[in-house]
Amino acid sequence: MAIARLAGLPFPVFWGALAFLLNYLAFIGPVIVAILLLAGALLDASSILAALWPASACYILHLIEGNAVTPVFVGNLLMISPFLVFIAFIFWLWLWEPVGAVLSTPIVIVAMVAQEEFARYRRDQAKADAEEAGEVQAA
Numbered sequence: 001m002a003i004a005r006l007a008g009l010p011f012p013v014f015w016g017a018l019a020f021l022l023n024y025l026a027f028i029g030p031v032i033v034a035i036l037l038l039a040g041a042l043l044d045a046s047s048i049l050a051a052l053w054p055a056s057a058c059y060i061l062h063l064i065e066g067n068a069v070t071p072v073f074v075g076n077l078l079m080i081s082p083f084l085v086f087i088a089f090i091f092w093l094w095l096w097e098p099v100g101a102v103l104s105t106p107i108v109i110v111a112m113v114a115q116e117e118f119a120r121y122r123r124d125q126a127k128a129d130a131e132e133a134g135e136v137q138a139a
Helices: 002-007 012-022 029-044 048-074 082-138
Strands: none
Touching: 002 012, 002 029, 002 048, 012 029, 029 048
């Protein structure tokens, strides 16, 4: 939003919301935002350089955020293979088209968390059954 405002583009809130939503579209979302920013800036820019800088700045900020900031904060908490994200992206894009592409990463994360919780539940249930069997034998 700040880049759109600095570039003098109309409706900077729209550009910010678009960048936010397409950030969930793995791999190609930021490229789409950069292309749309370039197209929007070309409409009323005085030079090609004036039209290029918003798209370039947006893409560079995304690269910094995606490769430096997010891995530092999320990397230790959630281990997910980039290959799994890519395969999920391709599958859900094929199945549900653009909606599936946007939802692919959240679906994979929800499935991973559910699998971990089910595994923890089964482990706790097995431990409780073992303790109950031990109490029955002791009596």
